[in-house]
Amino acid sequence: MNRPYVVLGVSASLDGRISLGPNRTLMDLDERDEVLGTREEWEDFYNELARRNSVDAYMEGSNMLVAENEELRPLESYHGEDDLYSDHLPKEVVDKPGRDGWLVAVDGRGRLRSGYKGEENKPLLHLVSKSVSPDYLWFLRKTGIPYIVAGEERADLELALIKLKSELDIQTVLTSSGGRLSGALIKKGLLDEVNIRYNPVIIGGFKTPTLFASPELKEDEWPISLSLIKGEVTDTGHIYVSYKVE
Ligand SMILES: NC(=O)c1ccc[n+]([C@@H]2O[C@H](COP(=O)([O-])OP(=O)(O)OC[C@H]3O[C@@H](n4cnc5c(N)ncnc54)[C@H](OP(=O)(O)O)[C@@H]3O)[C@@H](O)[C@H]2O)c1
Numbered sequence: 001m002n003r004p005y006v007v008l009g010v011s012a013s014l015d016g017r018i019s020l021g022p023n024r025t026l027m028d029l030d031e032r033d034e035v036l037g038t039r040e041e042w043e044d045f046y047n048e049l050a051r052r053n054s055v056d057a058y059m060e061g062s063n064m065l066v067a068e069n070e071e072l073r074p075l076e077s078y079h080g081e082d083d084l085y086s087d088h089l090p091k092e093v094v095d096k097p098g099r100d101g102w103l104v105a106v107d108g109r110g111r112l113r114s115g116y117k118g119e120e121n122k123p124l125l126h127l128v129s130k131s132v133s134p135d136y137l138w139f140l141r142k143t144g145i146p147y148i149v150a151g152e153e154r155a156d157l158e159l160a161l162i163k164l165k166s167e168l169d170i171q172t173v174l175t176s177s178g179g180r181l182s183g184a185l186i187k188k189g190l191l192d193e194v195n196i197r198y199n200p201v202i203i204g205g206f207k208t209p210t211l212f213a214s215p216e217l218k219e220d221e222w223p224i225s226l227s228l229i230k231g232e233v234t235d236t237g238h239i240y241v242s243y244k245v246e
Contacts, residue, residue: 002162002165003158003162003165004057004164004173005171005172005173005192006059006175006185006190006191007053007055007172007174007192008174008182008193008194008195009045009049009175009176009195010177010195010211011042011196011197012196012211013201014198014199014201015203015204016210017203017204017205017208017210018211019033019036019178019208020035021205022068022207022208022209023067023070025063025064025067037197041197045240046176053174055172056172056173057101057168057172057174058101058103058122058175059174060103060105060181061177062106066113072113073113075113075133075136076138077135078133078137078138084137084138085137086149087149087167088147089125089167089168093123094146096123098120098121099121099123100122101122102124102125102164102170103118103119103122103124103125104125104126104173105124105127106177107126107127107128107155108128108131108132108151108154109129109132110128110131110133110136110137112126115143117143117144123145123146125148126145126147127147127155129151129152130149130151130152131152131153131154148164150163157185157190158188158190161173161190178209179209179210180213180214183212183214184214187214187224191245193229193242193243194242194245195241196240196241197239198241199238200238224246225246226246227243227244229242
């Protein structure tokens with residue numbers, strides 16, 4: 001395979017909602033969010049998936065950090081003449097002593113502007129498209145944030161994954177991506193394993209993010225088949241299921 005093996009791990013309500021409402025980022029969590037798992041429960045679930053799959057990169061969508069309706073920070077203008085639209089993988093980050101993996105943010109539209117650089121031993125890398133401004137790429141370079149350019153308007157997820165493998169030797173990616181990112185990945189045949197922790201709670205909502213949010217099935221399109229790896233129902237009413245994507 002010319003791209004990494006991609007594993008999804010997500011926590012959902014029984015009705016497939018992955019958040020309590022629209023436009024809720026990690027910064028908006030309150031005690032009600034614990035219906036989808038406490039921090040410890042989430043870490044147990046996610047870390048077990050990481051161990052089982054020898055994960056070397058953790059990938060997330062931008063909506064986890066920036067809400068769709070959020071005003072974006074203005075950027076300093078770039079006046080240089082360098083071509084910024086080539087992959088930026090500085091040696092001091094790639095070969096940093098002690099680095100033992102990557103955090104990867106799908107950021108096709110250049111919306112992640114906090115300057116967050118990831119964890120001490122897991123630097124953050126952005127997957128951007130050619131639609132982002134030179135100002136944005138300059139901001140990433142200046143801040144010391146690596147990036148890969150793939151796609152015209154949005155990140156080309158297939159090309160980006162191929163580059164993660166060929167340029168950084170990333171073999172396995174674990175994503176807890178929100179519903180749109182996992183929807184895009186599975187529809188493009190880029191998801192290999194689905195792991196869901198269902199919580200005994202119903203959230204409802206017409207605009208609340210759901211698992212695998214994606215365009216309607218076309219007349220000639222078939223639903224994506226899954227084959228069971230394992231499943232468990234606990235006494236507390238939680239359901240853990242793992243499937244291979246056919
Ligand atoms: N319960 C859980 O386990 C769990 C896990 C993760 C997240 N969440 C929650 O889920 C919510 C976010 O979910 P969401 O569905 O709104 O957003 P999302 O899945 O984060 O989707 C947005 C991301 O996917 C990218 N994307 C979507 N479609 C694409 C396509 N066709 N091609 C390329 N890139 C594409 C977007 O790219 P752009 O950069 O171009 O916009 C963006 O980075 C948040 O509330 C978050 O807290 C819950």
